Amino acid sequence: MRARQLIQKSCVLFFILFYWGFAVADTQQIVALGHEKIVFDQGQISVYKDPSESLTLEDAIALNAQRKFIPTRDAISEGYMRSAVWGYTKISRPEEASRVWGLSITPSYLDQVDIFVLHEGELIEHLVAGDQVVDPKHDLHNRHHIVEMDFPVGTFDLYFRLKTTSTSLMLLKMIPEAEIIKFIDLNVILEGALIGVLFTMLIINLINSIWLKSSLFLSFFLYEIGIIVTILLSVGLGYIVFPNLDSSDHNTVFKIGIMVTAIMAFLFFYRLVDFYFKGRALVDLLFLLGILHCCYGIYMTLTGRFVEVMNYLNWFVALFPIAVSVIVLPSWKEFDTEKKIRFSGFIVFGFFTFVNSMYVNGVIGASGLKSLIPPVMIFSFQLTLHFVIMCSIRKSESVVEQAQREASLAARDASAERLQRERDQTFLAMLSHEIRTPLAVIDSATQALIRKNDRTEKDDYNGIRYTRIRDSVKRANELLGMSLIKARSGKNAGTEYDIIELTWSVIKSFDDHDKKRIKFWYPSSKMINSYRVSEDAIHIVMRNLIDNALKYSPVESPVDITVREGKHGLYWSVQDYGPGLSEHVKKHMYEQFFRADERASVPGLGLGLYVTKQIMEEHGADLVVDSGRNGTIFTCCL
Secondary structure: OOHHHHHHHHHHHHHHHHHHHHHHOOOOOOEOOOOOOEEEEOOOEEEEEOOOOOOOOOHEEEEEEEEEEEEOOOEEEEOOOOEEEEEEEEEEEEOOOOOOOEEEEOOOOOOEEEEEEEEOEEEEEEEEOOOOOOOOEEOOOOOEEEEEEEOEEEEEEEEEEEOOOOOOEEEEEEEHHHHHHHHHHHHHHHHHHHHHHHHHHHHHHHHHHHOOOOOOHHHHHHHHHHHHHHHHOOOOOHHHHHHOOOOOHEEEHHHHHHHHHHHHHHHHHHOOOOOOOOOOOHOOOOOOOOHHHHHHHHHHHHOOOOOHHHHHHHHHHHHOOOOOHHHHHHHHHHHOHHHHHHHHHHHHOOOOOOOOHHHHHOOOOOOHHHHHHHEEEHHHHHHHHHHHHHHHHHHHHHHHHHHHHHHHHHHHHHHHHHHHHHHHHHHHHHHHHOOOOOOOHHHHHHHHHHHOOOOOOOHHHHHHHHHHHHHHHHHHHHHHHHHHHHHHOOOOOEEEHHHHHHHHHHOOOOOOOHHHHHHEEEOOOOEEEOOOOOHHHHHHHHHHHHHHHHHHHOOOOOEEEEEEEEOOEEEEEEEEEOOOOOOHHHHHHOOOOOOOOOOOOOOOOOOHHHHHHHHHOOOEEEEOOOOOOEEEEEEEEE
């Protein structure tokens, strides 16, 4: 029972508040004049749309009597529309209030506003303001829409008829006589300051684009030109540049200027985010659609349909930065500092653009402070983007400077390394030359021991040891010969020799057992040619590769040597039939002292393949390995 009573009481209270609110909203406020400026942005005006643009003052009065005028929450703010808008408010002037008042109407690009002042139902004054009209009797300034009127004591009905081919915004201000001059001067100063700042930044950016040779600054410069020209046209200074154009043509030029400036903006911001990220192709498509929309807007403006195209183009411009941000932001962590700075500037641009679009579309509404959104947007926008570009270029310069320092250090290190290598090669050549003398002594002494003891049989214990000593001396001489070749790398390259005859000479250097395992396959004709690798160097390469094939394959398995001519030159190959190379061996086989098999039965120091690879690289030739279960093939591309 109590719950039902509570619900009933709540419903009664709700309906009382509803009807009270409706009655208050339906009651027309009366604006009392005094000695202070009045801004009609607190819902003092009621509006009625006239799509046919045919209503007369009498029609508007009758509709207002029928309560067809709808109270606004601020000033007249209807966005882009092809329709006349009527406004109404009631004012009273006490005897002690200022008699003469200036009526200021913003923004500056309105086509025409008719102001009708009625006193006790009688029309006592008709004032006109706007870009496409002149009211010599009441005009106080040729560019700013401000007219003057003498109000007698009493209550007045003010009707406004706004007719524009641009956005339907209208903010009315009433200025007492004592403040009119100050008000006009302040507006002129602010207008000049805005244009002056833009011109200053224009010159700075032009100098920066030339000095820094930056296409980003150049595109920003072109965009700023579009903004300045559009502002000058909007405040009426275009009449000085184009004195022969009438007001309608001048208005068309102003609207085309808006479209061209929008194209410049798209090009500049495309340049601002001109770096790689995921979804780059989709963002490119959005920029292309934006530019095509602006071109279509120029066509629509020339055919008298500016309002229709701006109705959706302004929404496209508002949502465009949001769509781009959604695509780009997932790649934020992958950006370096410069890219983050650039895209931050784009986000700032998106914020200002969205707010301004909501204002001119009538979503935010018009008021005294909100009317500053366009100039504040332009000014803040310019400063922010200028700061972003400067930071971006400074970051780029620091990266370039760091790269130059690193390149300089790398060049210095390379020069030092080259000098050290030359010293090492010189030392190695000297060492190789000098150490051959004691090796020759060892070899001679071994031969003397063999002759003295008549140890010619290899199965004899001492004879085997003597043979190993001589083989080791021979191997050491070959390695020393290689170091001499490296020390004078390239001096003997390009000499002519017979690759088949050279291969036979290498094969003959092995003992009888090894020679029986070696199978040599070659064309029947001689192969005398000029090769990349010198004769001395390739002799060492052949010896090392054949020796490796013999050591690392089964004792009785053959080793095939093949010489063939191919598409890119001559190929010399050695193939064994061992177990093949593991991934670990493939990775490290060209390193110094690396051995695939550490058993004592497989002699070696782990230098053979390292030396071979070094010789081939020194002479600009290729060494290719192909290994599998059926063995390993080393191929020299000569």
